[in-house]
Amino acid sequence: GLIMVLPCTDVFTRVDLRTVTCNIPLQEILTKDSVTTQVDGVVYYKIHSAVCSVANVTDVHLATNLLAQTTLRNVLGTQSLSQILSGREEIAHSIQSILDSATGKWGIQVARVEIKDVRIPMEMQRAMAAEAEATRDARAQIIAAEGERNAAEALKQASMVLCEAPSALQLRYLQTLTTLA
Numbered sequence: 674g675l676i677m678v679l680p681c682t683d684v685f686t687r688v689d690l691r692t693v694t695c696n697i698p699l700q701e702i703l704t705k706d707s708v709t710t711q712v713d714g715v716v717y718y719k720i721h722s723a724v725c726s727v728a729n730v731t732d733v734h735l736a737t738n739l740l741a742q743t744t745l746r747n748v749l750g751t752q753s754l755s756q757i758l759s760g761r762e763e764i765a766h767s768i769q770s771i772l773d774s775a776t777g778k779w780g781i782q783v784a785r786v787e788i789k790d791v792r793i794p795m796e797m798q799r800a801m802a803a804e805a806e807a808t809r810d811a812r813a814q815i816i817a818a819e820g821e822r823n824a825a826e827a828l829k830q831a832s833m834v835l836c837e838a839p840s841a842l843q844l845r846y847l848q849t850l851t852t853l854a
Contacts, residue, residue: 688723692784695738699792700746706753711792714765716741716772717785725780733779737772741786744771754793761788 678685697714704710718737720726726733748768749757757764769786776783793801835842 686727688720688726690720690723692717692719693734695734695741697738697741697745699790700742700749702746702749704749704754704757705751708754708797709794710749710754710757711790712745712749712757712788713790714741714745714768714786714788716783717787718772718776718781718783720780721782722780725778730779733781736779737776737781740775741768741772744768744775745788754797757791761791764788 676685695716695718697716699711699713702710702712716737720733730736745768748764748771752760752764765786765788769783772786773783835845
């Protein structure tokens with residue numbers, strides 16, 4: 674509608690009420706298990722109260738971006754590297770709830786938080802790959818040992834059957850001869 678703005682006393686501020694995308698730049702984070710990682714993300718938010726966003730904070734977009742950066746660092750600093758790599762969804766929901774409660778008084782509703790990329794040092798990647806390979810080797814050895822144990826059990830049962838019936842041994846001998854011929 675028609676709005677009257679007095680040039681001497683009033684200031685006209687245009688507020689975009691659409692969903693805004695805020696990139697969280699790459700953050701260097703020390704995890705709970707003392708591993709340095711680099712994490713970046715994105716926050717989707719929307720201004721639901723234009724009056725609060727103008728009256729309660731000077732620059733709502735900058736304030737939200739800075740709050741998102743510090744919240745990302747704080748939340749990920751309490752997690753271990755394995756928790757960060759496996760629980761991105763839970764961490765994103767945790768960051769979203771913290772941001773939403775903090776920015777609510779600014780007239781902002783945080784719609785979604787995504788963790789885009791988790792970068793770990795090359796040495797750590799090599800160590801994790803070596804650990805995974807060692808785990809696979811250990812599993813393969815366990816499976817091979819179980820197979821040998823099962824084969825030994827089968828041979829034991831076969832020898833018991835052959836000992837109980839001498840004619841079974843003769844039949845086995847004849848079967849072997851027909852196989853060779």
